[in-house]
Amino acid sequence: MTTAHVPAPTDPAAVPASPPPLVIAGHGTRVNAGAEAAFALVEKVRALLPGVRVEAGFVELTPPTIDEALTEVLADEPAAVVVPLMIGTGGHVREDIPEAIRTAKTSFPDATVVYTRHLGSPxxxxxxxxxxxxxxxxxxxxxxxxxxxxxxxxxxxxxxxxxxxxxxxxxxxxxxxxxxxxxxxxxxxxxxxxxxxxxxxxxxxxxxxxxxxxxxxxxxxxxxxxxxxxxxxxxxxxxxAEVIGPCDELAHVVAQRYKEGALRARTSAGSPAYLAGLLLNGRKVVVVGGGCVARRRVPALLKAGARVEVISPDLHASLNPLAESGAIAWHARPFTPSDLDGAWYVLASTDSAATNAAVAQAAEERHTYCVRADRAADGSAWTPATGEAAGVTVAAITSHDPVRARRIRNRFIEVVNEESL
Missing domain, CATH: 3.40.50.1400 (Rossmann fold)
Structure with missing residues (x-):
């Protein structure tokens, strides 16, 4: 009797915990009120991220240091996300926090640590x-x-x-x-x-x-x-005026930076997306936004047999013939949540982040998968880089690098073409 080869299971240490812990990297201060405000913010972020371990570390003056906080986290978890609690991109963001991360990783060389972008001015x-x-x-x-x-x-x-x-x-x-x-x-x-x-x-x-x-x-x-x-x-x-302080707005930005980093933290385990082929023939698909993204996506959706409705005050010139022929239904007006009633799949592709967020929220409420063209991490589905060759459709999704996905897609196509010779 021949025993089939069964691949060894993935090493659990190579797959970051879901969700990975968050270390908020602050500046530190000699002023007690400032330190208290920083820890108050940590509590607000914890409330926004239930189930996520949230710790704080500081560049100087306020304990613990960033490397101490991160070392403690990595002793328990294989991965962590570090969010710099910094408005700008000065020396702390560019040098001090990365150095603290390197120090912590000397004890855990196999750990995955994702360092996110600074807060900026969203x-x-x-x-x-x-x-x-x-x-x-x-x-x-x-x-x-x-x-x-x-x-x-x-x-x-x-x-x-x-x-x-x-x-x-x-x-x-x-x-x-x-x-x-x-x-x-x-x-x-x-x-x-x-x-x-x-x-x-x-x-x-x-x-x-x-x-x-x-x-x-x-x-x-x-x-x-x-x-x-x-x-x-x-x-x-x-x-x-008062300083910004540990307000809800700041907590939401920190939480958003964490979510961006949490997706990247899974890189060693592949993309966090679950791959599936959608059979959209005869099913309603809504595209909110009629610009360049719609110009690329709508023809592919039609090819899949979807009933495409475009919600946008304006429509890309290349899509006008499709609207005039009735191949797509164009609603020349702003988006309303009821547009998604009965939709199986949604694409939010406007120039307005607020509108795209509203589309994603309305889709979430309807349990409908939604791709956000501007902020992939805030949607519930991603569009892969796809290609066709020799009767095969190939697709590639990465955690946070569409350029790499397209490069891998092209290599897939080369392999398919070689296999068909």
Whole structure:
């Protein structure tokens, strides 16, 4: 009797736990209130990620260090996600946190540690800044208020440039009279320099926004500079806004960065997607957005026999003939959740992240699989890189690299063509 060869099971240590733990990598501070705020944020993130172990480590001043926190996690788990609790891309993000990760991994060389992108200035963070400015200006009208955005300042030009860019975003989205940038250390212009510039131009209602996550020495320095300026310019009203703090908006951004990293943490086990071929013949498929993504996806959906409905005020020129012939149903208007009633599959491909999020949420409520073209991790399905050769359709999905998926797809096609010779 011949015994068939049974492959050995995958080494459990090679497959990251699902979900992997999260280590939030913060700055640290000598100010107790700032440290307390950081740990308050950790609790908020834990509430948003039930079932996920969430720990915190710090670059300096506040214990534990990042490498200590990560080492403790890796002693129990084969993988972890590290989210830098940093607004910009200064030296801590580029050097200190990666060095802490390398230190922790010396004891666990086979562990998978995914280091995510920094926080940046996504919509929730912008909303939090506007809320702090609104609370500080009180009865002042926005268009009669000058805002001074104070960043940390560092030797990394890109990080300083991101702060200046943020000021422009705050200006255009807030309706303020003016918004200028300053830095509390290292980089110029300094906070006193911009206060003097504002005053010389006639500004007398100024809100200073310390663009920091938590209170600490930087925040204290901002208040001191403003107090010194007030003492010499009694006719100017200068109000200092609160720092961002451990708010819901910040917690949601950290949780989102974690979710992005958690997908990548499974790289050693292959893509986290479960592969299946959808038989869409005669079934309703909704494509929200009529642009370039729809131009590529709609013909493939039609080829599969789907009943395609496109929801979009505008339609790509190449799709117009399909709409005119009745091959697709085009609804020339914005999306509404009821558009997904009866749909088997959904593609969210608009230029608006908010609209795509609404589409994904409506699909989730209907237990309908949805691909988000802008943020794959926030959908419930992914579109693979596909190709056809010699009567075979091949597809490749990676965890976080569509370019690699297309490259692998092309290699698959070469193998199929060689096999058919």
């Amino acid at each position: 919509a929730p963070m912008i909303a939090a800044v506007h809320a702090r400015i609104a609370a500080a200006r009180g009865e002042w009208a926005a268009d009669q208020t000058d805002v001074l955005m104070v960043g940390r300042g560092c030797q990394v030009t890109d990080a300083n440039a991101d702060h200046v860019r943020l000021s422009r975003v705050i200006f255009e989205s807030g309706g303020y009279h003016q918004v200028l940038s300053a830095f509390i250390q290292v980089a110029r212009p300094s906070l006193p320099e911009i206060l003097r510039q504002y005053y010389a131009s006639g500004s007398r209602r100024i809100v200073v926004m310390p663009h920091y996550l938590f209170t600490g020495r930087l925040d204290q320095w901002v208040h001191q500079h403003v107090a010194d300026f007030r003492a010499e310019h009694a006719d100017a009203e200068i109000r200092v």
